[in-house]
Amino acid sequence: xxxxxxxxxxxxxxxxxxxxxxxxxxLREILRFDVQNEYLLFLNSWxxxxxxxxxxxxxxxxxxxxxxxxxxxxxxxFWYLNWPKIDRLLGGVDVFFMPNLTFYxxxxxxxxxxxxxxxxxxxxxxxxxLKRRLWHYLVQPKKICRRAEKIIAVSQSTKNxxxxxxxxxxxxxxxxxxxxxxxxxxxxRNDKKLIAVKEKYHLPYRFILYLGTIEPRKNIxxxxxxxxxxxxxxxKENNEDLHKYRxxxxxxxxxMMDRILKEIENSPFCEDILKINFIEEEDKEYFxxxxxxxxxxxxxxxxGFPPLEAMRCGVPVIVSHSSSLPEVVEDGGILxxxxxxxxxxxxxxxxxxxxxxxxxxxxxxxxxxxKFNWRKSAKNFITYLNM
Numbered sequence: 592x593x594x595x596x597x598x599x600x601x602x603x604x605x606x607x608x609x610x611x612x613x614x615x616x617x618l619r620e621i622l623r624f625d626v627q628n629e630y631l632l633f634l635n636s637w638x639x640x641x642x643x644x645x646x647x648x649x650x651x652x653x654x655x656x657x658x659x660x661x662x663x664x665x666x667x668x669f670w671y672l673n674w675p676k677i678d679r680l681l682g683g684v685d686v687f688f689m690p691n692l693t694f695y696x697x698x699x700x701x702x703x704x705x706x707x708x709x710x711x712x713x714x715x716x717x718x719x720x721l722k723r724r725l726w727h728y729l730v731q732p733k734k735i736c737r738r739a740e741k742i743i744a745v746s747q748s749t750k751n752x753x754x755x756x757x758x759x760x761x762x763x764x765x766x767x768x769x770x771x772x773x774x775x776x777x778x779x780r781n782d783k784k785l786i787a788v789k790e791k792y793h794l795p796y797r798f799i800l801y802l803g804t805i806e807p808r809k810n811i812x813x814x815x816x817x818x819x820x821x822x823x824x825x826x827k828e829n830n831e832d833l834h835k836y837r838x839x840x841x842x843x844x845x846x847m848m849d850r851i852l853k854e855i856e857n858s859p860f861c862e863d864i865l866k867i868n869f870i871e872e873e874d875k876e877y878f879x880x881x882x883x884x885x886x887x888x889x890x891x892x893x894x895g896f897p898p899l900e901a902m903r904c905g906v907p908v909i910v911s912h913s914s915s916l917p918e919v920v921e922d923g924g925i926l927x928x929x930x931x932x933x934x935x936x937x938x939x940x941x942x943x944x945x946x947x948x949x950x951x952x953x954x955x956x957x958x959x960x961x962k963f964n965w966r967k968s969a970k971n972f973i974t975y976l977n978m
Contacts, residue, residue, distance in 0.1 A: 605641025709893025806845030
């Protein structure tokens, strides 16, 4: 039996972006699957954690080690002093798993496994704030790669970036795909909660959905431009059906979102663009089910949870032909050039006006999304851990 430490500091804020989604779901299935090893979770937050971890009580071989050290002080100590050693704070571990990039300090004897989601900060530094770029500089991602005994890449695209940009030996990198939660599925149209969610968020009857962080990298401005073009076509063609579709942009606010908000305000169809800042986690699958179309024109993704979640819910998707998205979506969606809003608009019109294309995309999307589940991800993780 081995003692395995897992860094869960990313869960302290209570957010559910890609990294948090990955950590929670993978951890839950690892603990269900692995009954031999002992797990020690490293959690540090000066303030009370906003994440409910009560569900961990059902697993007898897991302990949460909570610390209340101010994060800035702890990170400075990790960075400048290489102290304190996390493994010693945990009482000793054989392996330490970091599900995301962050500051740390470990004893030399401890094996380090790191999960890499993407290298967007290297590919598109201009899409990150100065503060975020400084953080990446100080955390020294390339040095973490070299220290790690094993690296998990969530896609082949991410592995290619690690070997190409950081010149990391490909033999110590394994591509272990993330999963999609079972709750994402087609919901009966008569489900009472479906109606309740529609009313709760004041959703229109027909709408095109974007769900994700509101930031430049997600290319929302191109989506708005494409929607404007779609509505102009609908007006010129006197297409009443196409004219009824609204655009819903939902997700947590990121940085540099003022320009995105300005783009919405300047749209001639701004009254038909709905911006929703926050969706309750338990409402997400209903959101997807209510949408007519899901569009995700992101410039860069390490994996891409939202398109697969939408596909599992029986919603046709349009995604960028860039980074990991063609790899995970394959023929389950329409691939577009994220730099060409007109191409996005054409794809949107085709899906919304062709029942045959729509049905084909839904069928292929459901089949493709079934390939990704957290049980498989957890089993692959344990196998990789024991290699």
